[in-house]
Amino acid sequence: MIPLEYELALAGILFGIGIFGIIYRKNAIIVLMSVEIILNAAIMNLVAFSSYAINPITGDPGGQVFAVLAIAIAAGEVCIGLGIYIVYFRSRKDINLEEATRLR
Amino acid sequence: MEWDLVWFLALAIIEIVGSVAVVLSRKLVHSAFWLAVTLITMSGIYILLKSEFVALIQLLVYAGAVPILFLFGIVLTRRGEEE
């Protein structure tokens, strides 16, 4: 059995890397990928907690249900995000986030 | 028991290295590849956590569909040969 702390530490590290990517990279697609990494870290927490909760053999299925739901939503989010990028690219010929300040 | 831990550590290292590579790669295509690696490794970890169903979904939806979507996005928003 892997100790819970290890799972959480790994999730935290992934989360940090994701945040770093969001802040550091200028390219919008990489930023979206970093968001995916963050989401993964979060889902992993769900799964990890569920497998350690209540019944050590089967775990708590609630966490897994949420994890599956989150995975589905994440996939959808990637579709929408990329869609926006493509539209944006058509109008601006660029998806550098430094230039994207029209919303200010 | 011991082997679980060994597997986990190995997967975790791949995971971390992979995600760092996602963030730092100069080329977008490489990033997409490394993202796929990360997501696949993740499903391995889910198996270690005895959540086989989640691992399956992860493999199908995430590791299968998402990188492909990204590749489409990359291709469609490519501008010249810069990145």
Next chain:
Amino acid sequence: MLIDFPIISSILIVSLLGTLLIYLFPAGDRGTKWFAVLLSLVPLALSTVLLLGIVAPGSVELTSISAGGQEFLAYEKAEWIPQAGISFEFGVDQLSGPLVFLTSLLTTLGMIFSWGEKHRTKEFFAMLLFMQATVAGVFVSLDLFLFFVFWEGGLLPMYFLIAVWGGPKKKYASMKFFLFTQAASLLVLLGILVFYWMSGTFSIVEILNQGQVIPLGLYTDLLFFALLLGFGTKLPMVPLHTWLPDAHVEAPTAGSVLLAGVLLKMGGYGLIRFNVQMLPGVSDGLYVLVAVIGIVSIVYGAFVCLAQDDLKRLVAFSSVSHMGFVTLGIGAAMLGGSKLAMAGAVFQLFAHGLISAALFMIAGALGHNVGTRLISKLHGAAKRIPNTAGFMMVAFMASLGLPGLVGFVAEFTVFLGVYEGFEAFFGSGLWVLIPAVAIVITAGYYLFAMQRAMFGPEEEDAGEMKDLHSFEILPLAVLMFFIALLGILPYLLFDPILGWVGGLV
């Protein structure tokens, strides 16, 4: 004789109404100035009645209400926003009464002094009247919400006075002034809200009656600290003083007079009313902090003065130094329980109002009449402009604390109280030597300025120099009269203050 007439609201209404009425005059009308000055005499007369009611209760009797062992005179109350417990509630005591009088006096004198103002005269005088109303409002409000309204309102006329009638760097100076004081206002607002939450009322009278509204402990100390920063910026205390020199240098003379004379006093008033009266019993460390800030302000301000060439900047830094006596007095009074220190601090508010007004009038007059305020460019000017030099000498002597003038009374009582307080708290009163060094430095920078600007051989090719106009001499003479009167017979004002402080420390 008992006076049952709503004096305070009359003061405010007359000033506010006057502000509007002045706008009705056609631009460039010569009657505007007369109207403004004559109108400002009404609040002055009413404030004199208030002052008499405070310093000579035998001659004028005002309606009073007691609050937490202290009394507020000329008390008035009317509903405003009853749903939130906000009302028009006015009253003065020995702390605020003299300051209201000072506000009215300096407004009138500042108007007379600005008789020569040519640029947008109408608006200028309207702004001065508006300022009078807001600043007096701060001092007389017994409702925290109303207090804050006036407190914020006072920023506007000052901002415009600097931004419209100011010197070459007026934009920068006015913005700096506004940002600084606005940031300070936020902290004050925070403090007011905390008071409201803890006591359930905005009324100062009720809060004082409730006694210890805020439970002792960390929150009290934090609140004290926040209010200290808020009021300390206005005071100003080092290191939050940097807006002051710029604002003063750029402001028109009447603006400087009111800024130094009464706007700074709002900070001192707030410190005593909120931090001392309404927030008793915070930890000693904070009072030590206050005292240390006072000492640093006094000595640091004096040293910076020594290096200034612009007379207005010099006087501005001397304000930093002299307002340090207020902070030091408060700190020492709360540390050692010295009534004299607190009374000295209150007295210093009034004394410094008179002295700094005179100083800024002289610096301003030099700017108008001679064309420069730079000490290094005024060689031997005394021969050409003897009246200016004479008034400058008296004002400098008052400011450096020459006995027999009002500044000495305040400084001496603060030092005496500090000696007592430090002896009670630190075991030795001789620590007072550190701030006392400023006595020598203060004499140094004033005498140095006097010697270089006024004395010495006359410059051959100095440009035309005009001496004071008669409308400039009048306000200065009035100020000198008060400076000398309260220096020789300080008990007129000091004893009522001392009596009031007796219930505080």
Next chain:
Amino acid sequence: MFEYALLIVAAPLVAFLLIIIFGRWTRQGGAAIAIAALGTSFIVSVILFAQVLGLGALGAPVSEEVFKYNWIGPIEFGLLIDNVSALMMVLVSFLCLIIGIYSLGYMAEDKSKTRYYAEFVLFTAGMLGTVSANNFLQFLIFWETMGLCSYLLIGFWYEKSEAASAAKKAFMVTRVGDMLLLIGIMAIFASLGTFNIVEIQARGIPAGALMHVIPLLLFAGAVGKSAQFPLHIWLPDAMEGPTTVSALIHAATMVKAGVFLVARSFPLVAASDIASITVICIGGFTAIFAASMALVAFDIKRVLAYSTISQIGYMILGLGAAALLFEAGHASHGFTASMYHLMNHAFFKALLFLAAGSVIHAVGTNDMRVMGGLHSKMKITSIAMLFGALALSGIPPFSGFWSKDAILHEVFVAGEMYGAIFTFIWVAGVITAFLTAFYAFRLWFMTFAGKTRGDIHPHESPRVMTYPLIALAVFALISGMLAVVIGGFGHLVTFGGTVHEGTMELLTEIFTSPLTYITLFAAVAGIGLAYIVYCKQRVSSEIFVSTSVGRGMQKLLQNRYYLDAAYRGFALHVGMGIARAADWFDRNVIDGVVNGSAKLGLLVARGSDAVDRKGVDGAVDGIAYVVTGSSNRARARQTGQIQAYIAAMVMGMFVVALIMLIYLSGGW
């Protein structure tokens, strides 16, 4: 019963106001008002003095406080009338009157007479108020009034830059002493709860560290005002003022206020051996130190200024010795002697200055090197000055002899009781007597004897100036003897018990003591040396500087032991250095705070409202002036960029997490 004493102080004060308001329209620029007020003060003080003496049956100290009122709170002001203050009031008002009359001639041609007389009477009021104050705070107030008048009168001819800087120097240096005095007074109040002099004298300072500190702080004030080492440097420069001012303020009255302060706080000084010894050492050292500098000065007024410092050193020395002996249970002869010397010195030093003023008025310069042979041209001045010089040198029966002898006698007694150090100071005092006689007659011979050295056309001064000289010359001759005739000065002023001596006993005591002859011999030797060198010129004055040691000494003395330069350097480099550093700090470092808040303001302004953009742009422009290159980058980052917002959000998250962590872990 002394209520009318208020008139003594009030008359000059009223005159001050009258002269300010009406002075320019009256004859002589208000001189008439001034003289009338000074005359009133003098007459009333004489009546008062007679009454005090009559009450006390010659000698028993009387003290009464009159005209009390509360200055602030519990602090009570009023007048204290006793032997010392009555004597001082007579002395001061007499000298002010005499010198006021002299000014009629001396200042006749000056344009700013009104200002002169206004400041003159204000000074008189200050001095009279100082000597009659019943508490130390009132004392300080009038003391500072004197300081102000001294400042204004030194800088009377402010067009001269030397006068302006001398005035500033005088005020600054005395201010250092005043600051310490102020703290001393506050310390007294803190430990006794009163400023009242009578009460303080009666109760004394409770034992402890303050017992030594307080008299020392008070003495520091005296050191500043009386120009004692190390705060003596202002007095020689103060000679830039009109000579009448030098005579009155910087010789006869104001500089004596320090001595008077020590006398008023005598029990406090006596209670502390450290303070007594400090007083003795400072007094003794100043006496010889200042006398040495007088040897090389060529400015006639500066010689007299150094002489004043030196003579006041004697008075301080006498008071210190008296304090030491008083504590050991002896009578306060030294106290009496010092006050005696104070009175005599006031007369003869005023005389010397006024005579010098007469000379300056006649020849138009201060430099003794161009004078000489004036005796034939201005006989009255010359004789008067000779009287003054004899009194200063201590030749009987002139006044200086009696009091100086009494002081040195007291110091010698202290030396016998307490050991070598005081004997050493006594020797210094005798050497000072020698030097004093030498420079006094060097001055007289250089000015009046021999032949005229420069191109000058002297003439005797008008009668309005010579009559005061004659009056003072008479006093220089008899003021010492008068006290002897009534059986010793102790009958007039003493501290503690009375002193009853007959005239003959006193004379016998003085003239049978070998000490008297030692001092006398020193003085005569000084005069003789001056006669040989400067009158007969049998020996050239060059022999003093013929050796390298002599030359070195001369250079050292002419540069006033380099103390002026040292102080100046300290003020310019250390004082102004700190000031410049503070100014730099304010302009550069504290404005960093401003930059920070300007940035904050920028952020708030930018984010607030697009409609408001135009109005805010004014602010942005103004602030951008302050915000230099670094802020440009910050601005680019923080406006409209999603990543910057995320970064901020994450940081906020961390802060929240941290707070929660601390909170959950259970403690602030």
